[in-house]
Amino acid sequence: MDPLITAAARALAAGDPLGALNRVALRDDAPALALRGIAMAQLGDLVRARSLVRRAARAFGPGEALARARCVVAEAEIALVSRDLGWPAKTLDAARAVLEEHGDCLNAALARHIEVRRLLLIGRLDEAERALSAVDPSPFPPASRTAHELVVAGIAMRRLRTAEARAALTLAGHAARHAGIPALTAEVENARRALDTPAxxxxxxxxxxxxxxxxxxxxxxxxxxxxxxxxxxxxxxxxxxxxxxxxxxxxxxxxxxxxxxxxxxxxxxxxxxxxxxxxxxxxxxxxxxxxxxxxxxxxxxxxxxxxxxxxxxxxxxxxxxxxxxRPIEERHAAVLAFLADGEAWSSSALALALGTSQRTVQRALDQLKAAGKVGSFGHGRARRWITPPVPAFTTTLLLPAPLSLD
The missing domain is CATH 1.10.10.10 (Winged helix-like DNA-binding domain superfamily/Winged helix DNA-binding domain)
Structure with missing residues (x-):
C-alpha cells in the first residue's frame, strides 16, 4: 500500500482534511483523486469534491469494482449534503451490494445511512425505519456509530419519541468524543439543542x-x-x-x-x-x-x-x-422550515421534499427573496437557496410526518 495514500486516509478518518491534502494534493492517480475529493467535501467545497470523486471513479480500472463502489458512496454523500435529492438511489443500492459482496461492511453501512438520511429528509419515515433496521451498529468504529445514532435520533424526533431520541443522542455524544472529531461533536450538540428549543x-x-x-x-x-x-x-x-x-x-x-x-x-x-x-x-x-x-x-x-x-x-x-x-406562522413557512437547516437547497430538491411542483416552490422562493428572507447563489440548475436558522426555535421538520392512526 502506498504510504502517502495510507497516511492521507488516516488523516481523513481523524477529521483532518488539510493533513490529507498535504500528502496527496499534487497527485492525480485514482486513489489520490478519491481522497482529495473527500477532503474537499470535508472542507465544504462540494462542487470540487464531486468532480474529483467522479474523476476517481473513472480512473479506477475495470477490475477495481470495490474502489469504484466506494467512489459512488462518496458521491452520494456529497449529493445528500448538496441537497441533490434526485441523485439516483438505484446507483447507491448497486454500490452497496458490491461493498457487501466484497466484505466492506463499514462502507456498506455508510451507504445504508445515506439512503436513510435521504428518506428522512423527504419524510418517508416508514421506509427509513425499515432500511435502518437492516444495519447492525455494534461493530462500527466511533465515527460511524455517531452517524448511526444521529439517524436513530432523527427518526425518533420525527416520530415524537423524545426519550428514544435523547438516548440515541447520548450514545452519539459518547461515540463522537471517542472519535475525537470536533465536527461530529458539534453535530451531536446541535441535534441535542433541538430537543430543548420550542417546536x-x-x-x-x-x-x-x-x-x-x-x-x-x-x-x-x-x-x-x-x-x-x-x-x-x-x-x-x-x-x-x-x-x-x-x-x-x-x-x-x-x-x-x-x-x-x-x-x-x-x-x-x-x-x-x-x-x-x-x-x-x-x-x-x-x-x-x-x-x-x-x-x-x-x-x-x-x-x-x-x-x-x-x-x-x-x-x-x-x-x-x-x-x-408552528412556532412562527407565515406564508411559505414550509419552505423556510427546510431552509432553516442551514444547508443550500435547490428548488428541485425542495419540491421533492415538499411533495409539490418545482414551479410552485420557485414562486415561493422568489417571493421570499423579494421579502429579504432567503438568499441564493449560482445560476440555472446550479442555483442554491439558503437562509440562516430562526433563532430560539427548532425547525418544524422535527414535528412528525403525517400522524399515525394508532
Missing part, C-alpha cells in the same frame, strides 16, 4: 404558549382533541382525521377550535375559510355546505352545532380542544 405553539382558552418537542409528544398522547396546524389534521385518542387536501375544512376546524368552548360568528368563518370580506348569500350558502362536510368528516371525534351568531365545536369524549401550530 410548536399551543393555542387554547384564548391564549397561547410555546411547547418543547417532549410537550408536543405528551399532548398527542393526551385525551384532548388536537387540531394540528403543523400537519393539517384533527386528532383525538386513537383517531386521526387528515385534512391536508381539504384546506377550507381545516380552516373552519381551526377557527372553531380556537374559539372553543365558545362559538364563532359566521362572518368570521367566511373570512377564515374563504377570505370573503364582503359576504353575500352565496357565501353563506357555501359556508353551510362546508360546515355540513366538516360535520361529516369529524363525526367520530366532534360535533358542530349552529348558534344564533355562528357555529360551535364540541368534542366527543375528549376533555379539551386545543390547536397545535
Amino acid at each position: 410548536a405553539r399551543l393555542i387554547a382558552d384564548g391564549g397561547e404558549r410555546l411547547l418543547l418537542l417532549a410537550e408536543v409528544e405528551a399532548l398527542q398522547a393526551s385525551d384532548a382533541l388536537v387540531v394540528d396546524a403543523c400537519r393539517h389534521a384533527v386528532r383525538a385518542p386513537h383517531v386521526v382525521v387528515p385534512l391536508a387536501s381539504r384546506p377550507v375544512l381545516f380552516a373552519l376546524a381551526r377557527a372553531l377550535a380556537e374559539a372553543w368552548p365558545g362559538d364563532v360568528p359566521r362572518d368570521t368563518l367566511l373570512v377564515r375559510a374563504f377570505g370573503a370580506k364582503f359576504a353575500d348569500e352565496s357565501h353563506r350558502a357555501r359556508l353551510r355546505v362546508e360546515i355540513g362536510r366538516l360535520r361529516g368528516v369529524l363525526r367520530t371525534v366532534a360535533t358542530i352545532s349552529a348558534t344564533k351568531r355562528g357555529y360551535a365545536l364540541a368534542p366527543c369524549g375528549a376533555r379539551d380542544v386545543v390547536v397545535l401550530a
